[in-house]
Amino acid sequence: MPFMIASQTKYLIIKEFRLEMRNKYALGGILLYVVSTVFVSYLSFKQIINVPTWNALFWIILLFASVNGVAKSFIGESRGRLLYLYTLVSPQAVILSKIIYNSLLLLIISGLCLLTYSLFVGYLVQDLPLFILTLVLGSFGFSSLLTMVSAIASKTSNNFTLMAILSFPIMMPLLMVLLKLSKNAVDGLEQWDLNYLAVLMFINVIIIALSYLLFRYLWRD
Amino acid sequence: MKNYWWKILAIVLVLYTVIAGFLIKVPAQPILHETIRNLYFHVPMWFGMMTILFVSLWHSIKYLSNSNIESDIVATQAAHTGMLLGFLGIITGSIWAKYTWGAWWVSDTKLNGAAITLLIYLAYFVLRGSLEEEQKRARISAVYNIFAYVMLIVFLMILPRLNDSLHPGNGGNPGFNKYDLDSNMRMVFYPAVLGWILLGVWIMTIKVRIEKLKRKTLTND
Numbered sequence: 126m127p128f129m130i131a132s133q134t135k136y137l138i139i140k141e142f143r144l145e146m147r148n149k150y151a152l153g154g155i156l157l158y159v160v161s162t163v164f165v166s167y168l169s170f171k172q173i174i175n176v177p178t179w180n181a182l183f184w185i186i187l188l189f190a191s192v193n194g195v196a197k198s199f200i201g202e203s204r205g206r207l208l209y210l211y212t213l214v215s216p217q218a219v220i221l222s223k224i225i226y227n228s229l230l231l232l233i234i235s236g237l238c239l240l241t242y243s244l245f246v247g248y249l250v251q252d253l254p255l256f257i258l259t260l261v262l263g264s265f266g267f268s269s270l271l272t273m274v275s276a277i278a279s280k281t282s283n284n285f286t287l288m289a290i291l292s293f294p295i296m297m298p299l300l301m302v303l304l305k306l307s308k309n310a311v312d313g314l315e316q317w318d319l320n321y322l323a324v325l326m327f328i329n330v331i332i333i334a335l336s337y338l339l340f341r342y343l344w345r346d
Numbered sequence: 347m348k349n350y351w352w353k354i355l356a357i358v359l360v361l362y363t364v365i366a367g368f369l370i371k372v373p374a375q376p377i378l379h380e381t382i383r384n385l386y387f388h389v390p391m392w393f394g395m396m397t398i399l400f401v402s403l404w405h406s407i408k409y410l411s412n413s414n415i416e417s418d419i420v421a422t423q424a425a426h427t428g429m430l431l432g433f434l435g436i437i438t439g440s441i442w443a444k445y446t447w448g449a450w451w452v453s454d455t456k457l458n459g460a461a462i463t464l465l466i467y468l469a470y471f472v473l474r475g476s477l478e479e480e481q482k483r484a485r486i487s488a489v490y491n492i493f494a495y496v497m498l499i500v501f502l503m504i505l506p507r508l509n510d511s512l513h514p515g516n517g518g519n520p521g522f523n524k525y526d527l528d529s530n531m532r533m534v535f536y537p538a539v540l541g542w543i544l545l546g547v548w549i550m551t552i553k554v555r556i557e558k559l560k561r562k563t564l565t566n567d
Contacts, residue, residue: 280486281476294465295494298501339489342410
């Protein structure tokens, strides 16, 4: 059974990539969203030299871009296609493939965000490895949480509004830890705060485990 | 007598809390003064809220395993009652904060946790409101309830231990157990916790009964 889920997940991820390649506008749209948001903040702030402001603005931009990027993963799916998947594969494979695919998407988004943000608003990071580690773990966490919330929100009628109000409060624990870690990275503290890194990993594991267990109740209609 | 002994116990304990809480001698402390009596009202609200939200979580899990709509009714009404206790906790805490910290609201991990709790459960009600079909609403909101409660536990249990709080008993502030040399306060505090929890459960059972009756009249018509 685990082997079956793994192979189904692999095929579903390939399917996601194929779909994305066929419809490049969606990906281009979300990347443009990041760049224009960064540019808007550049025009309003010019350079930011205050560390907490730099950090907070960066994560707010990333938060909104992630919500927009992941929202379409279930909300955009047609009923017919979900029904077709329902007859073919296990629910665990569907949620895992979406989480993995969205993680990769968010990695690209956060990379682009860091690049443009550093270019326009200013580059203050002193401990780049820790910052990148935080970004990677944050992308996984955002992706698993938002994928699940997107699955919940897609069942309702006003799903885009709901996506935001359902996800923001439960993202707070994750976001708090991320803000703290990335601020440490920007400040370039001597020692890595292993407590916070452990909590971040723990949150990631919990979200993925919950999604894995709960998704099958969501998608049968 | 067999079934409602705990309701009598609730009345007795809450009456005892109110009377003894205002009359029994408390340790005189600078800054705190008489506001220390808030311990009997503010703190039990959070105990009660967490207990009743746990009941809500438990019934959401039960709903996913047995699909019995009664579990859904209990889960919702428990969430409503938990919100009531949460608002009371915020109000009592806010008034207390005004007289001891000098502001209605300060940035503190525990306060943020309280605000996030309210946001999460308000989002839960919005989610319920936007789903029409009964079984679907019950199932999807149960999934969100479980997901949200676990993230809430992370926020309320783990993050305050990594950050300092302004609350008594945290961050180097002495808790009430340091002042309470003759155990006077304990004699009121523990009954108060039990009394408020029982009162909360009582309110919840009444709300559940009302909701069941509403459903009954609806299905009969």
